[in-house]
Amino acid sequence: MADLRIDFAGIKSPNPFWLASAPPTNSGYQVQRAFEAGWGGAVWKTLGDPILNVSSRFAAVSFNGQRVAGFNNIELITDRPLEVNLKEIYETKKRFPNHAIIASLMVEPKQEKWHEIVKRVEDVGVDGLELNFGCPHGMAERGMGAASGQVPDLVERQTYWAKEAAKTPVIVKLTPNITDITVTAEAAVAGGADAISMINTINSLAGVDIDTWNTIPHVAGKGAHGGYCGPAVKPIALNMVAECARNPRINVPISGIGGISNWKDTVEFMLMGAMGVQVCTAAMHHGFRIVEDMIEGLSNYLDDKGLNSVMDLVGKSVPRYSDWGELDLNYKVVAKINTDVCINCNKCHIACEDTSHQCIDMLKDASGQSYLKVREEDCVGCNLCSIVCPVDGAIDMVELANELPPMTWNERQSVIGALGTSSADFVK
Numbered sequence: 001m002a003d004l005r006i007d008f009a010g011i012k013s014p015n016p017f018w019l020a021s022a023p024p025t026n027s028g029y030q031v032q033r034a035f036e037a038g039w040g041g042a043v044w045k046t047l048g049d050p051i052l053n054v055s056s057r058f059a060a061v062s063f064n065g066q067r068v069a070g071f072n073n074i075e076l077i078t079d080r081p082l083e084v085n086l087k088e089i090y091e092t093k094k095r096f097p098n099h100a101i102i103a104s105l106m107v108e109p110k111q112e113k114w115h116e117i118v119k120r121v122e123d124v125g126v127d128g129l130e131l132n133f134g135c136p137h138g139m140a141e142r143g144m145g146a147a148s149g150q151v152p153d154l155v156e157r158q159t160y161w162a163k164e165a166a167k168t169p170v171i172v173k174l175t176p177n178i179t180d181i182t183v184t185a186e187a188a189v190a191g192g193a194d195a196i197s198m199i200n201t202i203n204s205l206a207g208v209d210i211d212t213w214n215t216i217p218h219v220a221g222k223g224a225h226g227g228y229c230g231p232a233v234k235p236i237a238l239n240m241v242a243e244c245a246r247n248p249r250i251n252v253p254i255s256g257i258g259g260i261s262n263w264k265d266t267v268e269f270m271l272m273g274a275m276g277v278q279v280c281t282a283a284m285h286h287g288f289r290i291v292e293d294m295i296e297g298l299s300n301y302l303d304d305k306g307l308n309s310v311m312d313l314v315g316k317s318v319p320r321y322s323d324w325g326e327l328d329l330n331y332k333v334v335a336k337i338n339t340d341v342c343i344n345c346n347k348c349h350i351a352c353e354d355t356s357h358q359c360i361d362m363l364k365d366a367s368g369q370s371y372l373k374v375r376e377e378d379c380v381g382c383n384l385c386s387i388v389c390p391v392d393g394a395i396d397m398v399e400l401a402n403e404l405p406p407m408t409w410n411e412r413q414s415v416i417g418a419l420g421t422s423s424a425d426f427v428k
Helices: 029-035 080-097 111-122 153-166 181-190 229-247 262-271 280-284 290-305 347-356 386-387 408-420 423-427
Strands: 006-008 011-013 017-019 042-049 058-063 066-073 099-104 127-132 171-174 196-199 202-204 228-231 254-257 273-278 333-337 360-364 370-374 395-399
Touching: 006 202, 006 273, 011 099, 011 196, 017 290, 029 042, 029 080, 029 290, 066 229, 066 280, 066 333, 080 099, 080 111, 099 111, 111 127, 127 153, 153 171, 153 181, 171 181, 181 196, 196 229, 228 229, 228 290, 229 254, 229 262, 262 273, 262 290, 273 280, 280 290, 333 370, 347 360, 347 386, 360 408
Parallel strands: 017 042, 017 273, 042 099, 099 127, 127 171, 171 196, 196 254, 254 273
Antiparallel strands: 006 011, 058 066, 066 228, 202 228, 333 395, 360 370
């Protein structure tokens, strides 16, 4: 059996599955139950000055029969006194010494505030700290959370203040509500961050009730923007992890967060550079015991791949992730319809005819039976037909032999510049 243990910036954990800072990690009772179920670590729900939360506070987006495809919340940081949380952290760490406990922290952007809270949480034995620079609602309106995380100078300065007092590793949690997350990631590294985690939730409104006209959720008839997470945000999170992982100036471990629901998602995040993952929505949807399937699935996958350690996955796909200008313009795939599997629903024909390149013909054979065929010379390999097809194996995307040498857009532009010709003449 492969070794699932990780060493994340000096924080040891029996497996890469951590609970993210959120409602599932709000108390010692919950975190201890999670550890009993098999979770390797937990980031305690964000500590700071006690606040008041509202009712109601959660909403979900379901799509095509899938419950909780996306999840929205307007809940803030812990509303339990700091002393209570510290006592429960101490008790939990004493009971589970080999599991990772990370304290998520959020205070005003003042040096003395960071020094004070860092010392207090480290005194109860946490394994590391996570600075919450990402909360998009409520705390941001008070000058914290995303309000800090969107300003690189504040990210660097507050990271530095935390590091001044910290004896344990400092992880900086980044907001996705920004044009380029690598800018704030670089700022965190410049401030001395030992690691970064991403993504926090995305600014959102879950919906509007078209009968009452209230927002979803609403509080006494009024609503507010919240944080969006769950499976729907996974592609956004995966991209941001990859962008940071391939940036040579961000040379610290990454904790991947955002839509991770099973072991396959975990493998994807680790291949794209994450050293471990954090889970929230999936645990809220299905309970703590989902980690059993995640552990078993990941173990079996590593065994099937002949890998000895989960760490062997980290970053293996990063070299394959690049900018559009580095892609081979001469590479070509085309669609092939397998008539023995096709059920003639014609969804591929409709999609191609109406919204793509009109290269799927509806034909009849000698017996008068209808069938679909792709005109390869007109197919651009966009994948749309295979995406909309409801039958596995009915459409394959087939790689064609390349008669031309690889040519990227960047290389093409360099040749055009060297020849002193126009782009149109180069095509001719």
